[in-house]
Amino acid sequence: MSEPAARAAGVGTGRAVAGFMARYGLIVALVVMEAGFAIVEPLVLSPGNLLNIVQQTSYIAVFATAQMVVILTRGFDLSLGTCVSTVSVAAALVMTGMVAANPANLPLALVMGVLTALGIGIAVGLFNGICISVLRVNAFVTTLGSFNICFGIATTISDGRPVFDVPKEFSELMYSGTILGVPAPVVIAIVVLIGIHLMLNWTVFGRSLCLIGGNPRAAALAGLPSRRYLTMAYVVCSVLAAIGALMLTARTGSGEPNLGGNVTLQSIAAAVIGGVSLRGGVGSAYAAALGALFVTALSNGMGLARIDGYIQQIILGCVIIAAIFVDRLRSGVR
Amino acid sequence: MAEDGRNFESSLPDYMSEPSGNLLELTGISKRFPGVLALDNVDFDLRHGEVHVLFGENGAGKSTLINVIAGTFSPDQGRFLYQGRERRHLTPHQARVMGISPVFQEFSLVPEMTVGENLFLGRERARFSFLNKRAMSSKAREVIAELGFNLDPARKVVTLSRAHQQMVEIAKALLTDVRLLILDEPTASLTEAETIKLFALIDRLRAQGVGIIYVSHRMGEIKQIADRISVLRDGRKIATVMADAISDTELVELMAGRKIDVLFPQVDHRPAETLLEVSNLTLASGIVRDVSFHARAGEITGIAGLVGCGKSELIRAVFGLVPIAAGTVRLFGKETTSFDPASMLRAGVCYFPSDRVAEGLALARPIRENVSMAALDLPGFARGQLLRRNEERQTVQDIVDRLRLRPAQIEPAVGRLSGGNRQKVVLGRGLARDIKVFLFDEPTVGIDVGAKLEIYELMKTLLEMGAAIILVSSELPEVLHLSNRVYVMHHAQMVAELTGAQINEQAVLACFFRDENQTAPARQAAPVPAGATVA
Numbered sequence: 004m005s006e007p008a009a010r011a012a013g014v015g016t017g018r019a020v021a022g023f024m025a026r027y028g029l030i031v032a033l034v035v036m037e038a039g040f041a042i043v044e045p046l047v048l049s050p051g052n053l054l055n056i057v058q059q060t061s062y063i064a065v066f067a068t069a070q071m072v073v074i075l076t077r078g079f080d081l082s083l084g085t086c087v088s089t090v091s092v093a094a095a096l097v098m099t100g101m102v103a104a105n106p107a108n109l110p111l112a113l114v115m116g117v118l119t120a121l122g123i124g125i126a127v128g129l130f131n132g133i134c135i136s137v138l139r140v141n142a143f144v145t146t147l148g149s150f151n152i153c154f155g156i157a158t159t160i161s162d163g164r165p166v167f168d169v170p171k172e173f174s175e176l177m178y179s180g181t182i183l184g185v186p187a188p189v190v191i192a193i194v195v196l197i198g199i200h201l202m203l204n205w206t207v208f209g210r211s212l213c214l215i216g217g218n219p220r221a222a223a224l225a226g227l228p229s230r231r232y233l234t235m236a237y238v239v240c241s242v243l244a245a246i247g248a249l250m251l252t253a254r255t256g257s258g259e260p261n262l263g264g265n266v267t268l269q270s271i272a273a274a275v276i277g278g279v280s281l282r283g284g285v286g287s288a289y290a291a292a293l294g295a296l297f298v299t300a301l302s303n304g305m306g307l308a309r310i311d312g313y314i315q316q317i318i319l320g321c322v323i324i325a326a327i328f329v330d331r332l333r334s335g336v337r
Numbered sequence: 338m339a340e341d342g343r344n345f346e347s348s349l350p351d352y353m354s355e356p357s358g359n360l361l362e363l364t365g366i367s368k369r370f371p372g373v374l375a376l377d378n379v380d381f382d383l384r385h386g387e388v389h390v391l392f393g394e395n396g397a398g399k400s401t402l403i404n405v406i407a408g409t410f411s412p413d414q415g416r417f418l419y420q421g422r423e424r425r426h427l428t429p430h431q432a433r434v435m436g437i438s439p440v441f442q443e444f445s446l447v448p449e450m451t452v453g454e455n456l457f458l459g460r461e462r463a464r465f466s467f468l469n470k471r472a473m474s475s476k477a478r479e480v481i482a483e484l485g486f487n488l489d490p491a492r493k494v495v496t497l498s499r500a501h502q503q504m505v506e507i508a509k510a511l512l513t514d515v516r517l518l519i520l521d522e523p524t525a526s527l528t529e530a531e532t533i534k535l536f537a538l539i540d541r542l543r544a545q546g547v548g549i550i551y552v553s554h555r556m557g558e559i560k561q562i563a564d565r566i567s568v569l570r571d572g573r574k575i576a577t578v579m580a581d582a583i584s585d586t587e588l589v590e591l592m593a594g595r596k597i598d599v600l601f602p603q604v605d606h607r608p609a610e611t612l613l614e615v616s617n618l619t620l621a622s623g624i625v626r627d628v629s630f631h632a633r634a635g636e637i638t639g640i641a642g643l644v645g646c647g648k649s650e651l652i653r654a655v656f657g658l659v660p661i662a663a664g665t666v667r668l669f670g671k672e673t674t675s676f677d678p679a680s681m682l683r684a685g686v687c688y689f690p691s692d693r694v695a696e697g698l699a700l701a702r703p704i705r706e707n708v709s710m711a712a713l714d715l716p717g718f719a720r721g722q723l724l725r726r727n728e729e730r731q732t733v734q735d736i737v738d739r740l741r742l743r744p745a746q747i748e749p750a751v752g753r754l755s756g757g758n759r760q761k762v763v764l765g766r767g768l769a770r771d772i773k774v775f776l777f778d779e780p781t782v783g784i785d786v787g788a789k790l791e792i793y794e795l796m797k798t799l800l801e802m803g804a805a806i807i808l809v810s811s812e813l814p815e816v817l818h819l820s821n822r823v824y825v826m827h828h829a830q831m832v833a834e835l836t837g838a839q840i841n842e843q844a845v846l847a848c849f850f851r852d853e854n855q856t857a858p859a860r861q862a863a864p865v866p867a868g869a870t871v872a
Contacts, residue, residue, distance in 0.1 A: 206722045207713045214710050217699025224658070224688065224696055225711035225766070226679030284701040 028329075029278065033297050040304035047307050056296070056303050061192030062250055064295035066266050067273035068199050069243035071291040074274055075203075076216040076236050077283030078135060078142035083244045083270055085153035086127045087263030090248035092157050094120045095166035095258025102170055113173055117249060124245030125238055127153065132234030150267075157260045166258030177253035188250050192292075195243060200288040202239075212236055217284030272319065273298045276326040298322075358421050360385050360517060360548040361406065366415035368401050375401040376412070377572040383517065383548040388539060390559050390580070391552045393569035393592055394813060399552050402569070403519050406550065407439040408432035420516070436516030440506050440523060446494045453477035453490035456509050480508050485534040500527050507535070511542075518542060521552045525645065536562055554643055554849065556585050568592055593813070593842050601818035602793050604800065607635040608821060611670075612805040613686070613774050615655065618664035624650045626829045627664070632774065632805045637796060639820030640809045641845050648809045648826045649691065652776040656681050656688035668774070682711055687772045689763055691779035693756075697763040700752035704742070705733045707751050708765040715770055736765045741791060757788025764795060775799060775806045781815060793819060813845060825849070 040047040073080050094116040101112035134145040180187040203209035211232045215222040222229055251262055277294020279286035305315045361383040368376040376398050383389050391399045404410045408427035417424050446455045453474045461468055477490040486504040524532045553559050563580035568591040575591050614631040625647040632638040642648040653659045657676035666673045690696035698707050709729050712718050718729050733747050740761040781789045810816050823840050825833040825848040833848045
């Protein structure tokens, strides 16, 4: 979306064009981009690869949705990546430990693994949320701190090594399994997206997040319980991160202490590219999903076009900055 | 300037021999803000060595005019001649370089830096590209001593009182070679002794040929230091008069003018039971001290006062936005204990802020959400956590129709609306739930005449429904025409309650200006140290 929307707004060919690009620019850019990659490498548009893109998207979509919930409130979560690592290692340790103790305990082990993940998500979210909304430490500093705390925990409990032998039933459940022919990660991502969509549009909590992000002082004057809702936003974010962490753990079949390396940046990038405004108050599950699709398609296409991995990093960095620039333009159009 | 230590008394008539022509000459200046014509074809000139007072009500255009002169705003139309040359696209920096030094009411000081550092902010003295701290601090001491202010250059600005910050601001303006000094209500926070020193300084500057634009509401000091007075009203210049040729009464009449009475609807007040009773309220910040008032259902209770008198903080405190130190608030006969917006809304009290962009609206969100945002706890909008979006849409559409929002849509983002429509959206909140006490804080600031009238009509309707309305406004005609009873606040205190025929402009203005007239220091010859360097 970045290039065409910027040009449309810049040339001033009319608000209608600019408005159209603000709304559908990303889809146009996605189609143009895929067409471009297809010229270099026709395999990009093969059914197998398209399915692959959709599968890959489901992970980033969950993380982008998590990030979107807090960006909506004018915050963000830098600790998302290391929270993912902590959850991955801890859940893997619980499952392998319980199965090693008594192989017959497998179902209970899986349940405990998932509960451990959710518990850690809630704890990290409460920590971030309370620091930010009650102690009024800003989101950047708070989540940078918890980024380090989570990193330390993940490394310590795993001794810095991957936790192997995660039960293969777990991977079948959350990675290779299908429901009505749809791969499990895609099902989970769709459930998450629909759930968050309903939360934002049909609950007082979700509506309040939009209003608090739109204007915190106005929300306070309207009597909204800002502190409580803000804390809950961070809890939702970290719980979604934990769900994503379980999906990734199932995919690799091991608990990885550096699983979340790129996740923070990718999730912020996907949310912003999708159209979630860093100034708060504007965002949707749809935007997070679309942004995730774009980021995934971009790296997938670059990979197939045999663009060097480090060059890919440079391009992703530029796209993020371009997306934020477009967000500025869009706020003018709106 | 004055480095030769010339005798100031003898140089008093010196400005007659200054370069001929005016220091500043503005012709036909207009400045438009969205929805408001802030300056309408204003002519203004300033001579060398003259104190020219700008006089007018809040919103008359004084601030806009001095901001144009200081280069903060660029005029839409008109000629700007300074020292005989036309200046276009003036920036604040260029203006300062040319010798135009403004002292605004909003301070431009860095709180965490010392007085000395603030004085030299942006023009630090350096030796071998290191800050020459010793030179700066001795110069700072010199300037402060010269001004006769009691200030320690080593103190951090954040630890100073407002009055002392004002002095730093003035010292800062005088540090450069000043040709034109703008003072915007400089005495608002000064004590009498400090005011005397400031006036002595103004006299010295005047003697040196500096042109001074002085904005003030205080009749006493205006008569004391002004050479000429220009009166502004509704963005137009009404008159420029010689200060010694006009009486106070004439001046107030010029300022108030003959207002168009048809603008205000006829309001039928039917005072019923007392809904809100505030007794001996004092705020933690001290900006309101020992204030009592009450508001009854079926009448508009006006609170008039100059900017900064505490009238706005008073109703903000009632709504729970500002901490209360002492006093009681009784709502519907019961004493209130929990002061926070949510409890107040539940009790039927709603506050409508004057700064709608900062405090009222989430601009990126739709009109619908902005109207319903203070009512999401009601069964009409949500069942527990579950929003009832159909009911919400219906209710908000009804409210928007009633308020005659144009266009009567509920889904566009509020950021797209004009000032008047934005205010209607904020007011819509009061209709979304059962509100009995309406606290209006400057309800018509920054909106056009048509929308103003509609908001007055809305107040009228609310009264008929049995509401109590408290109208806090700096726009005097509004308070006078709409209120059944008018309280006047001055310097943190309630100084009068006017009813019936007492409600008129002269009575209110008398309350504003009374104490200044009594306590204003006599103009005196300035004791000037020889060899004084101000620049």
